[in-house]
Amino acid sequence: MSIHTCLFLAFFKIGLFSFGGGYAMLPLIEKEIVTNHHWLTLSQFIDVVAISQVTPGPIAINAATFVGYKTAGILGSIVATLGVVTPSLLIVLTLALLFTKYNSLPSVKAAFKGIRPAVVALIAAAIWNIIPSSLELVSSWAIALASYFVIRRLSWNPVITLFAAAALGVIIYS
């Protein structure tokens, strides 16, 4: 299988099976591009998440463009991005056509009662996976706690928080 087919399929899978958007997509992205295909190391994956957070647009699109470019150049990034978007196009258009019927289907609602708790667990697992490479030092724990505090208690914007963490990082680690 060519690298382009491989990229398309991996990101098609990511687009097809990640419910909830945003961070809820990270566990699957990590599984596919770090564990299964080794396109990025775990630290590079976290770097991509950080970059996605300070650049506009959906995380999955950012990750697809970045990983696609890294593995197969510009064509790779186009193929990977198309891969993420295609399942959405197919499914959302179908749902938009069937919306009135679909919305009241009891089995769909019932399925979501199981999917949502599973997604919460997947996010927890993703956090668990990135902790070893993110919180190696005492100072990293301090940055983590400080970010948590300023977002939760002082309602800082996450983008500003990340820029502040980057500035701290430059001062402490370089």
Add this chain to the structure above:
Amino acid sequence: MNKVNPDVEYHFKANLAPVSKPTPSGLFLSFLTIGAFTFGGGYAMLPLIQKTIVEKSPWLRQEEFVDVITIAQSSPGPIAVNIAIVTGYKLGGVRGALASVFGAVLPSFVILLIVATFFFGVQDNRFVRGALTGMRPAIVSLMTIAGCNIGRKTVRTKQALVLSLLALFLVIGIKLHPIIVILAGACAGILFNSRLDSHSRNRSPESWGDN
């Protein structure tokens, strides 16, 4: 109908004016703006999307926007992409959907392409390394906050808690693929809730949360 943020409900009654129809290029430009100015993805994009397609250009009524969000939430994939597709389709058919999704994705694509071109050249620069090392712990906090927000809105019953813990065990303990865990969750949901759900058909489904 799904719970959405309070602003959406607040505008619900006020916005009953007739809506106008955009052209595919109008849709493209609107979603290009949305794609270029929303950081963080997911639900962080909702307020700007609402402002652009409901308030600034009266293309959708508030109630239609709520429908759009419901469909976007029930489908897999990035929320912003899903919203672009439904909105585009509602307003301009398949051409509208394609124009919108192209607009929503383009800024992110171009910017990340630029970042990726430079990243591998500068990733060993000590200042870049320092900045990224500083951002990693903050990402852990951001994900924890997002996870807690979703968890608080989602894991509200004993059943949901048990399913969550079970899923956690499957994915961390025996390292099952996330897709299998999602499918298992869907099956468990149908198994445990299909009878219960026929009694409460009128109750609204829970939303994903804010983030």
